[in-house]
Amino acid sequence: LIEGLVLGGTNNQFEVECADGKTRLCSIKGKVLRESEGYYNPLAPGDRASILADDHDDARGQIVSLVPRKNHFVRFNQKGNAPQLLAANLDFVIIVTTPDEPPFRPRFVDRALIQADAEHIAPIVLLNKSDLGTGKDSDIDMRLYDWARLGYEVMTVSAKTGDGMDEFAKRIEGKLSAFVGQSGVGKSSLLNALDARLALRTGGLSEKYGRGTHTTTKGMLFHLPPGESGECASVIDTPGVRRFILHDITAKDLALYFREMEPLVGSCSWGASCSHLHEPGCKILEAVYAGIINEQRYESWQRIREEIETGSWSD
Ligand SMILES: Nc1nc2c(ncn2[C@@H]2O[C@H](COP(=O)(O)OP(=O)(O)OP(=O)(O)O)[C@@H](O)[C@H]2O)c(=O)[nH]1
Ligand SMILES: [Mg+2]
DSSP states (O other): OEEEEEEEEETTEEEEEETTSOEEEEEESSSOOGGGTTSSSSOOTTOEEEEEEOSSOTTEEEEEEEOOOSOEEEEEETTTTEEEEEEESOSEEEEEEOSTTTTOOHHHHHHHHHHHHHTTOEEEEEEOOGGGOOTTOHHHHHHHHHHHHTTOEEEEOOTTTOTTHHHHHHHTTTOEEEEEOSTTSOHHHHHHHHOGGGOOOOOOBOTTTOOBOOOOOSOEEEEOOOOTTSOOOEEEEOOOOSOOOOOSOOTTTGGGGSTTTGGGTTOSTTGGGOOSSSOTTOHHHHHHHTTSSOHHHHHHHHHHHHHHHHOOOOO
16 A cells, blocks of 8 residues: 545546655545545545555556545535535645635635634635735725734735735745635636646636636645745645535634634623623623724624524625
């Protein structure tokens, strides 16, 4: 058996980079991987597995078992009615967003930040398309400032002009990262800007809705050329998702994943039974009124809480 790194794949065919330097197309031996029961997909880019090489074909093998994951980044897949593994064993989840084209969606970012915190994966908020400017919309700058204030790492780049790309490239050297975000925010374009040899397919936005057109259809891990430190960054490109639906977080626990609310939970006059919606002596509401908690983040918490309760999620 040889150990391998899953680069990507679908159904029961996975591209695995094996420790002997060969990349093999592998199927899963037996019917399922026990660890992946209940998931939409059995493996994700970044997974490590034990591979049984094919005696007759150097380009093929079988996946025998999974090396226990350090972490995994999932979102709930509504169509499949199951959590979907987007990437595994990450150092960074890079949440790509844009000031425009497609429109800025702070609640998408909030939800992805929550899921990253729940998995203990360090998130980076990456605002791409800085060449479009944040313009008159000071809301964007305000939200970026607020995320940074809460201790989230925030970077601004343009895959088109190269603005900020050197600093970003340096930040991810020697690490395994995954780009996540809505379709059209420029995840594949960012990879092309990091390494032009990749020449990944990128796509325009739909004229009618200004949304991305779902150009990338499957997740794939890429090793970038070594940077100044001599270390390579590895980056997983993922297909754009329209909605980011949380997995395994209850409405009651949600406040624990808002970094500015978490320290106040339990300290309200009504204690643990406080809903933080209308009670007198609610420490969270007091913090909102005092401007300590950003009103938009509080609203975001309210809406996401409602989404968990009703099961009806917006974009
Ligand atoms: N103005 C501007 N346009 C950009 C920038 N980065 C990417 N784009 C454009 O945005 C569009 C979408 O880019 P993609 O890289 O395909 O986006 P994606 O996030 O990979 O989309 P999916 O694969 O559908 O999830 C393309 O037309 C790109 O040329 C940028 O920094 N500035
Ligand atoms: Mg893409």
